[in-house]
Amino acid sequence: MMSEFNDDHDHTPRLDELLEPYFAQYYRQKCYIGLIFEQGKRKMIQINVPAHDLPTLLQAKPSTNNDPDSGKNRPVIKGHAEEVKQYILKRAKQNKPWILGTLTANIDPKDLTLIELGRGICLVIIDRGVKLDITDGQHRKQAIHELIESPDAKLIGDNDFPITLVLEADFNQCQTDFRDMAQTKNLDKSLLLSFGEFEGKVGITKNLIEKVPMFLNKTEKIKNSPASKQKLIYTSNYIAKLASCAFVNNDKNELEDYEVEQASQALINCLNQFFSTCHQTQFIAETRVEDLTVNQIMEFKEKCILGKSVGLEILGRLLYLTYDKSNNTFVPEKVSQIAQIDWSISSNLWQGNIVKHDPNPVNTAKAYKISGGIIPTKMAVNTAKAALGWQ
Secondary structure, X not given: OHHHHHHHHHOXXXXXXXXXXXXXXXOOOEEEEEEEEEXXXXXXXXXXXXXHHHHHHXXXXXXXXXXXXXXXXXXXXXXXXXXXXXXXXXXXXXXXXXXXXXXXXXXXXXXXXXXXXXXXXXXXXXXXXXXXXXXXXXXXXXXXXXXXXXXXXXXXXXXXXXXXXXXXXXXXXXXXHHHXXXXXXXXXXXXXXXXXXXXXXXXXXXXXXXXXXXXXXXXXXXXXXOOHHHOOOEEHHHHHHHHHHHHHOOOOOOOOOOOHHHHXXXXXXXXXXXXXHOOOOHHHHHOOHHHOOHHHHHHHHHHEHHHOHHHHHHHHHHHXXXXXXXXXXEOHHHHHHHHHOOOEOOOOOOEOOOEEEOXXXXXXXXXXXXXXXXXXXXXXXXXXXXXXXXX
């Protein structure tokens, strides 16, 4: 039965045999196989375009000179195309998977020839002098364009990029399409970390969340802020900043050169020692979240610097001073010293730097403001170092 199936399959007519006459007829034009679909009362076509075709097929018409009507999409965001390009280069050079979202463009229906082949399959023929106007994806197009014209062209030369082609001639509708497609919410940093590749800072952060009881089941992995009523104290982003500061004293470093498991274990040992011996964190660290009350979580976050993002950053920067890179360890004696300082918000260590008196508090029981800015944080770290005698 299997051989009979294979014999039948081998004699199935191939689509390229049907299309060859069309490609021969329109060899001077750009021809793409497409899928037709209807959406929003309009006909649209999905096509896949080789990388080398994009620079000449697509054109962006961004608004300029404070005049929204001067273009079909937003003004170019400086540096964004370069970010996309560097993302592709980094992943491609490491032989790792990468992905760009589908681009969207519009074209006046009279500027193309559409040959419908049935079942929604079609052949799209575009004259060489016709360009598609980008509705969404101008920075992606620019990044691809620059790569194609660079010495690194071979890294993406064999790739194809999907384009959703909207058959639309009306300028105002094209602007409306751009606005409608822009109605998306930026992904929270914690969610980006949670879905990041298990390497460097992302991998270390995920390990810390699972193996440090202070963080386990007490960390928000999706949203930008932790909800006390859900017994959450931290976010993935808080912990990622702590990790970067602990290893390199830079909260934005991706820790790409650090082996995840070894680095994770060193910091896990360090943090478990710290949280279990620090007076302000011992109870929270040693109590399962199921056994903690919402009030206990709220009280900790209101009274302890270590219940806030800036507190973890300060801790990370102090732990950096204990890190022995050659042995991949945080010196236990120094970690114990850090655990002994007063991490309560009322401590004089933090007054005037990250903790500032609020003359008009909404809540009189909380007559202070917490500042996580660069300068206040640096001042707080220096004050703590002085208290430790590490100046």
